[in-house]
Structure formats: C-alpha cells, structure tokens
Amino acid sequence: DAGVIQSPRHEVTEMGQEVTLRCKPISGHDYLFWYRQTMMRGLELLIYFNNNVPIDDSGMPEDRFSAKMPNASFSTLKIQPSEPRDSAVYFCASSSPLGTQYFGPGTRLLVL
Amino acid sequence: KNEVEQSPQNLTAQEGEFITINCSYSVGISALHWLQQHPGGGIVSLFMLSSGKKKHGRLIATINIQEKHSSLHITASHPRDSAVYICAVERGSNYKLTFGKGTLLTVNP
Secondary structure, eight states: OOOOEEEOSEEEEOTTOOEEEEEEOOTTOOEEEEEEEETTTEEEEEEEEETTEEEEOTTOOSTTEEEEEEETTEEEEEESSOOGGGOEEEEEEEEOTTOOOEEOOOEEEEEO | OOSEEEEOSEEEEETTOOEEEEEEESSOOSEEEEEEEOTTOOEEEEEEESSEEEEETTEEEEEETTTTEEEEEESSOOGGGOEEEEEEEEOTTSOOEEEOOOEEEEEEO
16 A cells, blocks of 8 residues: 555645645545644644544634545645644544554645 | 653664653543654654553553553664654544654764
8 A cells, every 4th residue: 555645745825825735545544634743833633534524623723724535535634714824744644443543744834 | 731741852862772762641541652753754653552561673662551651762773763753642532642742862873
C-alpha cells in the first residue's frame, strides 16, 4: 500500500482565499483523522471520522473550517476564508480499530 | 498545566549513548502512543501501549499506569535517531489523541 496520501504537499495562498486539503487513507482503515501542527500549539486533533461519519469535531477551530468524507477513500479539509493564523502543517492519519495511526506526509499551508 | 508533559524539551547526546525521554500525564488513559517526527516532517508511530513494556529494535517503551508515567529508551543511539519524539495519550475508547510538545533529540557522531 502507498500509505496515507495527502495533496497538495505545499500550499501558499492569500488571506481570504478558499483552501482545500485532500487525503486518501490506507485502504481498509475505518478511522480517519485530521491534525494541525504549529510551533506554538504542537499537534492538535481537528476532527475524526469513523466509517465516513464525523465522530468528533470539537477540535475544529471555528466555522471557517469544514471537513467531509464522501467515501471510504477520500476526505477533504476546507478553510474558507483563510487567515494568516491558519498557517500550519496539516496532517491526515488513518487507522483500523484499536490500531496504530498511520500519518500522511502533511500539507504545509502558508496564508499570506 | 498541559495534560501531557514531556521532558526534556531538548536532548543532545553522543553516538552510542543510552537515551531516555519521559512523558507524564494527568488524566486517565486507555493507551499511550510514542511518535517520531523526522526533520523532514514525516510522523511515524513507534509504539502504542497500555501497560508494561514494548521493544522494537533499539527502542523500548515502558508505562506505569499508577504513576501516570511513560519512558522511551533508545539504546546505542545513532545520528539517524535524531528527531522529535512525541508522546500522546488516548482517553477512553474514542481514539482522540492529546499530544505532548515533543522532545527534540540530536545525536552527534
């Protein structure tokens, strides 16, 4: 398996623009997680899905953030409108129940 | 106070030295994870444990549930072990991870 795939790997955008981050989990994994990593706050869980259903989105910072998982092999994290404080590395991870989480390579987002 | 505290924040060692990184947590947990983040940014899960000890190659992870403490040991450290090591705890059965700030390990040749 190719592992967790994220795209794009880097994104530079201007404040106010919409940003869409994409994730393809490992085939057969029931759980998908979105994390954000910043120097100030470290790694934080934003939202996670089980069998394509959002289970806990309490980590989503505000209404500008939304996540979807239309099928078992694809998820998106959208920021609209983006702000400079959203600049971070966004990781997607997937796992089977009670299993190890496998992380994608991350998307490095810079909002100018 | 953070739910997950790691020490030290930074650690520099000479190749071959025995390394210990500590993690303390303040809440009841169902599992504790150790992760490794390489300078390029990729994150790899090293261990997931809920009791006792696990070993993989030169890495050993231990946990003491009563004391709410875990340690990650690296024997015969090597420059390629240089990375950030992150402790994370899982509470209940909801699979949510709460992370420590990480320990930056540098192993010099």
